[in-house]
Amino acid sequence: MSRARPSRHQVREEPVHVSAGAERxxxxxxxxxEARRVQQAIENWGDRFLSRIYRGEERAYCDSQASPWRHxxxxxxxxxxxxxxxxxxxxxxxxxxxxxxxxxxxxGAPGVRLHGNAARLAKQLGVExxxxxxxxxxxxxxxQAILVGRGVRAASVSSGGRHMGDE
Numbered sequence: 091m092s093r094a095r096p097s098r099h100q101v102r103e104e105p106v107h108v109s110a111g112a113e114r115x116x117x118x119x120x121x122x123x124e125a126r127r128v129q130q131a132i133e134n135w136g137d138r139f140l141s142r143i144y145r146g147e148e149r150a151y152c153d154s155q156a157s158p159w160r161h162x163x164x165x166x167x168x169x170x171x172x173x174x175x176x177x178x179x180x181x182x183x184x185x186x187x188x189x190x191x192x193x194x195x196x197x198g199a200p201g202v203r204l205h206g207n208a209a210r211l212a213k214q215l216g217v218e219x220x221x222x223x224x225x226x227x228x229x230x231x232x233x234q235a236i237l238v239g240r241g242v243r244a245a246s247v248s249s250g251g252r253h254m255g256d257e
Contacts, residue, residue, distance in 0.1 A: 117237040119174030123167040129159035163231035164224040165191040171235040216241015
């Protein structure tokens with residue numbers, strides 16, 4: 091009896107072996123922001139809005155750009171994406187200023203620096219790196235964040251209503 095060969099449209103499943111201690115994806119977050127809404131928030135609330143969401147370095151960078159609201163929208167989306175990757179969203183567990191969007195000085199590539207509760211949660215989960223991407227057009231900002239490390243998956247932190255450390 092001959093063995094059937096997979097067609098081009100069939101997926102052949104192979105076992106994936108992960109060695110102990112290997113890095114893995116711990117969480118993924120994605121967010122889309124309408125730039126106009128951020129622009130309106132800045133126009134309506136000014137410093138009250140900006141100082142609640144952004145750190146000084148973030149504000150200095152955005153304010154130095156043409157159409158600052160687009161850069162604020164990108165940073166807003168990235169903060170949301172990172173919080174979603176942790177499985178918490180922005181709220182009691184992680185605040186807006188716990189996630190700072192930074193730029194690599196040589197390449198200009200975006201990155202994040204964690205502070206306060208976000209830094210503590212990253213340590214608890216074993217997060218070693220956060221890969222990020224931001225893109226924006228005139229009307230939309232889209233950001234993605236991927237938590238990578240050797241720890242536990244971010245979703246396990248908020249599942250079942252219990253959180254790490256709640257004992």
